[in-house]
Amino acid sequence: MPESSFEDINNIYVSSTMPPSRQYSQSTIPLLPFRHYIGNTEFCTENNTSECMLYISQELLALGFPSIFFDLNGLRELDVISALNSMYGLLQMHRRAVGMLAELEVEQLRVSSDLHCQQLTNSKLKDQLELSKKENLRLCERERQLEANTKALHHCLKNEKEEVQKLQNVIASRASQYNHNLKRKEREFGKLKERLNQLLTDKKDKKQGMDVLNYVGRSDGKRSQWKTGKTDSRHESDMYKALLNEFDKHQRELMIENAELKKVLQQIKQEMVGILSPKRQSGETQKEEKPKEFTDQQIASDEEEENSFKGTSEMSCEHAREQLSNSIRQQWRKLKDHMANLDNKGILKHESPPASLVHLGQGINEEMISKEVHQEEMERLKLEIQQCKDFIHTQQQLLQQQLSTPWDEETAAVLTDCYMLEEKERLKEEWKTFEEQKKNFEMERRTFTEAAIRLGHERKMFEEDRATWLKHQFLNMTFTDQMNLKTQNTLSEYAVQEQKHISSPKTPL
């Protein structure tokens, strides 16, 4: 609030110029303590005059005034002169102080006004700074735009220069071509002039003429005809006939082509209708909104069109043509949409299908395989094809090698047997083992036969022994008949066993 302080200062200043009496009568803003006049009743009363005097003298002494009392025999009497002098001194002091105050106030005013000015200028400068910053930004932006412009213009200039260069090249080549032609014409002209001169100066003029032994007949054997108006018209008619023939031929070819193309278009259209209409049945079972296109009405209208078109298929007029092409376009669009749907469905089916499409998936499961599966299948097949091709290639190479290498007889003989070699080796080995086994068996047989012979001998010996033993027994037979019988039994058993034992080794042979 510089204004209010300024007013205050003003007030103060005003109040300082007011006469003292008024000053003291009014109680203005209590700014300065020694301006404030409280009233003398409060300080000194009848009772405390001596204290007041003492107090005042103390104060005066403190301020450096001489004492206002003079000391008379211990009684402090008020020295009026020094009191007045002190009062005068005080008044002077007061005036000085007031003067100083006024000065200070002036100083303060000046300083505050300076401050105010500074603040104003500061704010003005800040505003200016803002403005200049904005200006700067604007100028920067403009500079940037201008730079971009110059770049674009440079580019244009470059292009134009290139264009100019190209055109200059063209002009140069044309100029050289013109010069070349001009020179050629000049040369020819020169030659012509020379020839003309030569002809003018040349006395004998070599006539042109033909010297032929005899005239030959025309190549087609006919006689030449007189030139009359009839021949002219005949030529004209011949020419037009040739042209017409050509046109006819052309038209016939175009008609054939046209008919073929129309047939093809019809076929395409029918096939498209065929493809699209069975979808309609499968589409009805699903809750898909997409195949809404295949409605009864549409199919009916297509069939109608077809029927109506059958009548006009032979017409080659504008209307029929347009009809056909429009219907084809329509069908094609439908087919495209259908294919797009299938594509989307194919992708979706591969990812986790949402519930609404599960039903759909079941419906057209067998017709659709997802894209990824299809691609994998393709990759696999391609790999297989590549492998087969490599295999065939290597086989061919080997075959060629075999057929192409030249052989001599030995190696040929060796080589022709090469496939049987392995088998031969195997057979040889088998023969070897066979022979070994045979040998082994022979040996065994021999040993067995020897053993059998030995056994036979031993048996004979045994039998003889037995016979002698029995004889002995029989001869020594007394009371022990039963015992002999027993022993005989046991002996017979033993003999049987022996026989068995003897006969058994024969069997392995």
Added chain:
Amino acid sequence: MNFSEVFKQSNQLCKVSPDGKYLATCVQYRLVVRDVNTLQILQLYTCLDQVASMEWSSDSLFILCAMYKRGLVQVWSLEQPDWHCKIDEGSIGLVSSRWSPDGRHILNTTEFHLRVTVWSLCNKSVSYIKYPKACQKGMDFSADGRYMALAERRDCKDYISVFVCDDWHLLRHFETDTQDLAGVEWSPNGCVLAAWDSCLEYKMLLYSLDGRLLSTYSAYEWSLGIKSVAWSPSSQFLAIGSYDEKVRILNHITWKKLTEFEHHPTITNSKAVVFKEVEKRPQMTLCFSFQFDSASHRCLVSDEIPPLPVQVPVVKPDPDRANPKIGISAIAFSVDNRYLATKNDCMPQSVWVWDMQRLGPTAVLEQTAPVRFFAWDPRRPRLALCTGNTKLYLWSPAGCVSVKVPVEGGFQVQSLFWHCSGDSVVLLGKDQLCLCYMTKGHSALVV
């Protein structure tokens, strides 16, 4: 492939008769007629001066020999060797001489293209045609021989005159909207006449037989334009080769561009097979008793197929010269309309073969030297080309083959042409000629 002996010829003058039975060669001032199969000399004629141009008549009964310096044309009869005919143009000079399609008239173009004189061998009539134009291809006969189109120029304007070859009656005469008419060509069916402007302006005009303008085609402005033109044998396509290294194909129904073939120096199209001739030392003499008994093999002797992408060598032309060596200078259709062979002058060592069914390149033949000449077999899609070295190169859809001409001392093949039956090729060297007989049963080449 069997090669005949080498015979002398001068001036690359060697022509097979239209019926395919005789071979006529000029050696200096002599005209030698041989039998094509046995190559025995059947007739020998002597002309008055060195022969500059020689041509068979359409019925193979007469041969004309033109001597431009002397202004003389001599006509010889095969049936009657003692028949003679001499046409003297006198002081007016002679610049070109040719037969008419009926084989009984001779058209002589005088010096400075002052006029065309039509001499008749049947009667005493002489016709004159004034103001023929001196241009790339100013005169063309239709395929059936009935009409002749002639480019004319008078009063700084171009005209085309259509004559009936029967009696040289002027059928049509019309002005063309060209700056400088460069050439005319009939379509093979004889009903459409193509006329094109000089290279300073790209303009192709198509006229009907009766003189109506059917269509105008201009691909671009200002840059150099048409360099070469070819009709397809069925008249279905018109191929225009231009200086911007592209061939544009027009179709005969709408006369609008069907496609354009670009000769890009980097080949990345996987359908195009690049056959690159590689110098192999020592040079092998090639094998033409084919040891391939199995079905068609790519026979790549001294050719290899480099992997794509392939860079075709480009020769930058001198920009300051007129008629710069850039652009499609040669186009030819194969006889079955299936293939188109082109040569770009700034890739002089390569011949491009395009498939007209797929409308894309099918082969690029890259040789070690600039290709001098190529020609299609008149019976089947087989292309023969030569580069001025001792080899003959053949391409067919089955593959590419090169044969060295087995002549001692080398035989630089400068030019070649096929016999009308397609069974043999006549190779022309600097002053020699040689016949190459294709044996039947070539698995790699017979299509």
